[in-house]
Amino acid sequence: MKPLLVLLLSAAGVFGQTVPIPGFALNPGPPLIELKQYLALTDAQYVQLFDNMDQSRRTVAGYQQRISQLQNEIAIETERPNPDPMELGTRYAEIEQNCRAIANGSKALRDKNGGLLTDPQKAKLKTLDDALKLYPIVSQAQSASLLEGATGVYPVGMVRGAIGTITPILVVVAGCHAPSPGDIIPVAGQENKR
16 A cells, blocks of 8 residues: 555656746746846846836726727717718827827837946847847748748748738737837728828
């Protein structure tokens, strides 16, 4: 009986352990830890960065909620037999105001977080910014199986032999699409395109 108990406890210990899947982790550790290490952020800078982002996230959530509400009101107004152009126009204008407020808030957050950095940290951040500008080319090289990453995968936008172009970075905000942080434009289908 005793050997059976030892065997069961050993098995429970083995099966109770989780083995991470190579190359995949749901939560690889503290957020932005590689960035903290790369920029050599102090603990105070790191905490302030998250405080700034949290405050911004709460503000943006309010704008997103209002945009969603406006989109619902537009849908209701559009369903009516004779939609009121003033009602629709007012709501579209408010969506645009909210999108611009989000864009301005995004720039303000970048400026605020950038202000936390020392000159050597700003130089390292500039290196990241320069690397980001290469993203479209890197993505295309991966799609062409010249770089590791997208081997055997067709380029994004390939439909029946025709390759479309896409914006490499797309941040979706309720009612807005932002090709890059701080550049907010209305969702496709809205007439006011830039």
